[in-house]
Amino acid sequence: MDTTTWDVIVVGAGAAGLAAARLLQDAGLNVCILEARDRIGGRIWTTNDFADFPIELGAEFIHGERAATYGLISEAGLHAVEVDRKGGLFWSDGGKAIPCRQSCYETCFLIDKLFNAQRHLDDQSVAGGDRSLADYLRGSGFDRRALEIADVLLAQTCCASVETLSCADLIREIRVDHAGTREFRILEGYAPLLNWMAESLPLMLNSPVHKITWGDGVRVQTESHTYEAQQCIVTVPAALLQQNTIRFDPALSANKQHALAALRTEAATKLIYRFDTSYWDGAMTLLAHMGTVARWWTPAYGRPDGQPIISSYVTASRARAVDALSEPHALALGLRELERLLGVHNLEPHLIHARRVAWAADPYALGGYTHVPPGAADARLLLAASEGDTLFFAGEATAYDTNPQTVHGAIESGWRAARECLATVRTHG
Ligand SMILES: Cc1cc2nc3c(=O)[nH]c(=O)nc-3n(C[C@H](O)[C@H](O)[C@H](O)COP(=O)(O)OP(=O)(O)OC[C@H]3O[C@@H](n4cnc5c(N)ncnc54)[C@H](O)[C@@H]3O)c2cc1C
Incomplete structure (x- = not known):
């Protein structure tokens, strides 16, 4: 078995790993990234095969005008288009969806109240101990219908149910959030941003790590190779650490095990459809109802050249229901719900192409992204903590000082772990 020696090995070439490796390389360290897949990006996955413009099979939006991602896209020479999802929301209570702001005042008012209630969570809200968002909303007087709407519009985004957030x-997130509230898509897609981040980084693709021996330096093992380094940054999804896909010797600390046991990663699935022509209002940025395939949006929004593509994104129990079906059945279910929402009969003959992307079935993701159930609010901080001065942790799940569940949270976690690495390298020096 070959052995190679580096200053730092980064495990995983997603947003966190690339951000960490770039910072370390810029600081003059000899860094190597080991990536299990045959591509970089992890839960960011852009395809140019579905349409004439890039379609995001994973992460799609930049959440916030001050998000780290937003800053990087101008450095990379890329462009963003703003998407006001709440402003362009079309809602359905059963039949054809109507523009929420113009025609469904009551629901619109309720949605605003729900968003405000969530935004104004504070220590008082958990004075009697941590509780779920659902319990808090119930305690604030919201009825069952309101909770179902909150599940679709608030919890689905968090890859969770209102009952488990x-x-x-x-x-914690409200306190540390510095990203802002506006949302954007990258016109060129997320992939060029990651390619730019990966430029000149030593990267080993098709290299799943299965063992890390740590203590006085690290030995990182793949099937065919052992890499030695002073330090290692682990950025693989928490769901993979929970499944022990990487064996640590010695085992990770009790705190780390406690954090891993607490975090939850739910299913996350996209159903993407391309039609011969557009069957929806051009002003629509979000289409939602309380069905199974509950939330939809239009990736071509804001592009003059955009083809008629509509994409649904569901998580948690809704994604599990969609994943339980075969791909043709799942796509047929989505199509039936879409026909109802758009008030159009028999869209099938107009369908050019459709695709399901089920992240729970992806062996290197095992789901969407992490959420924290009630009573485990220290989990992200504990997961982020280093093990001695050799083993460091990054990735969206560890983004305790910014927004987890996001690309920018992953990037910032990578920078944080890289700075921790550098601090100990300097101490050693
Ligand atoms: C469907 C979906 C939609 C999303 N939408 C958005 C959105 O609109 N906006 C947003 O900001 N965020 C969104 N997210 C979340 C965002 O994608 C993630 O938070 C972020 O990309 C995570 O980056 P990461 O580096 O922490 O993890 P990952 O991207 O998962 O990177 C980890 C890397 O580790 C690799 N790996 C795993 N196991 C091993 C191993 N044993 N050895 C070596 N490598 C390994 C993986 O292949 C992967 O490349 C979405 C996620 C999903 C799934």
């Missing part, structure tokens, strides 16, 4: 973790 920790208020204490949401409060």
